[in-house]
Amino acid sequence: VSFLTDFFFLQKYSFLLFLMGLLLPLVLCTLAACCSARSVPPRPPPSIMLSRGCNDSDVLTVAGFALQDINRDRKDGYVLSLNRVRDVREHRQVLGSVFYLTLDVLETGCHVLTRKAWKDCGVRYIHRSVYGQCKAIYYVNRPERILYLSAYNCTLRPVSRRGIHTMYPEYLEAALESLAKYNSENPSKKYSLVQVTQASRQWVVGPAYFVEYLIKESPCTKSQASNCALQPLDSEPVGLCTGSMTQTPMEKFVSVSCNFFEQQGPASGGEVNAANQGPAHLPGVEESQQKVVAPTPGLPPKAVPKGSVQHLPDLDDEKNPEDAEENYHAEPCPVKLDLTTNPQGETLDVSFLFIGPAEQKLLVLPFPEDEQHSAECPGPAQQNNPLILPP
Template sequence: MKHYMLLSLLLALWCVPGAPVAHGGMKEGSCEDALAMAAAGLALSEINLDRTEGFVFALHHLSNVHTAQHGENGMVFYLTLDVVETICSVHSKKDWKACEIRDTTSTPVYGQCKAAIYISKVHRVVRLYKYNCIVRPVPAFRVHATCPDCPSLIGKDDPKIQETVSLSLEKFNREGGLSNRFTLLQVSRASAGWFNWWYYNVEYTIQETTCLSTAGAADPCPLLGCGFSHKGFCKGSLFSTPSGSTDTSVDCEIYEPECAEREKKGRVRSLPATGQMVILRCRMSRLRTDLRVTLSLKEDPQIPGQVEPSILPFPKVVSANCSPAAAGETLVGKVFSEDPMFKKWWAIWTC
């Protein structure tokens, strides 16, 4: 339904004045244009649906737009999206507009995505062709400057985090009221803080197994088939005291089984916070894949009598009608505007 509403907006706004031609038939677009903003919203929704781990991204700012016409009614948009992380798991399939953006108290994560998306206004087709995202957390010292008592991100393989996962998942299986046992899929986020004594927070995904919930943690429990196996997203905490006692809490959302497989269109890479050493290794095979021209050699699967669009190399220039987001008053906005990684915007698509 949301796609149809945005497509209706695209129908109303499609006839816009021509912009300067950049290269290869591309035209520069305006980041303030309602048509480009609608395309950016659709692109981000498709990126979130394509992802299988992590948290839903929300749009922070549209910082570059180019377009290429395909046929009489289609358009390929080449977009650079500044994004921020929300608290929704990608397994929830929630639209990014319905998700709460992660605030300073839980260390915000920000980054940038480049996306090539084809939209046909007449045939109501929205097709994401490729994307590439890089994200990183706000530095801990910046968070603690405004929130000294807030927890800090720590390694997901920390022994205390592993203990928190184990104890909280066991608590869920024991007290959750579901018939089958769930097992860990992946740890998504881990943090630790101090309030009278140490506490640990962990967010992780789980999946349903063939075992009953009364089964022991050491019992072999194969996963249920995709048509029957529920997945879930859990938030667990472990509170320790000087005496050595612990208290565990857990809260999980369970999602309906899903079997549909999607061809992966891109990837998301997580970098350390600014100030830490970052090494980006670029393999030439990957580089060629990201930059190659995708030719329209096959029929469009959704539009009879039409071939798919050619996806050109991503533009190496910023549209004259686009500008970086203002720093604003929020911590993530200030850090975003200062981060040299996202000023060198061409690098994150090619590396």
């Protein structure tokens, strides 16, 4: 009996072990599936872009070539010069390096059709400056001596008139002093200042300030002159005045002359004759700020442009002063450049840059965000005036 009891016990124990052997893999698989479903996803691989110093010699060389190719690609507007490298990333690949460049630029006095190098063109005086930012994707293969601009976009904006007047209050003083002189010599009507359109200064026998400004008829009396200094920008101007103010140790010299637009002459008794009247045209307005440029005849058929240059108005040209104030704290020259939005990137066929039938492709990634730039960026500026440097 004892033998049979032990036998049946061993049989039952063996059967239980057999069942456990069958069930254990199933239990382990179930646990593994549950654990994997709840596990934290693996970290993404580190960025394959290398943050470079904005003042590195090779970076400055690449930035100069990129800006040169941007100017060559354009068919209208003025040559852009490099003020500073704001940000740069390098993506090293088997075929070479792809640079993602953010450049702070200044407009020069050379038209792009002159094909002059940007280093040979002088930038404008501060009161006539046009500044902005360009983003470019630039391919460099040093062994094959290949430099290729893949894409670019630029945004430009004229310098703030309000900023100029704040930084150089003498310009506003010269406009107001010369306009006061004109009003005193022409008592039949009173005119008030709309805006200063151009300003410059030089040393003669003392500091001399030269201004051009728009005027409008003022409803104010002479007793209210202090309240008529600056009219809203949507006021209709009736004329353009040029004035100067020269300060010597002994006295102040002020001169003024005004031209009135068509059908907007002064009342009888004014000193401006009909010969000075003309169409409503404002001399000195920068051609670079015009939105529409007539095509130049005789040009060869142009290739598809690799980018564009967007012209924004002066920040002061907002009709709502509250909006203008907000714009001063916003990004002044927003630029977007994305050949792809795929985080993994897209391939770009560059076989045409090489000799031979082999297919050659680059990986192009989404343009990096500025907030992640190197501690060595932005680089030093050629023109360090805050009015022409995007923050």
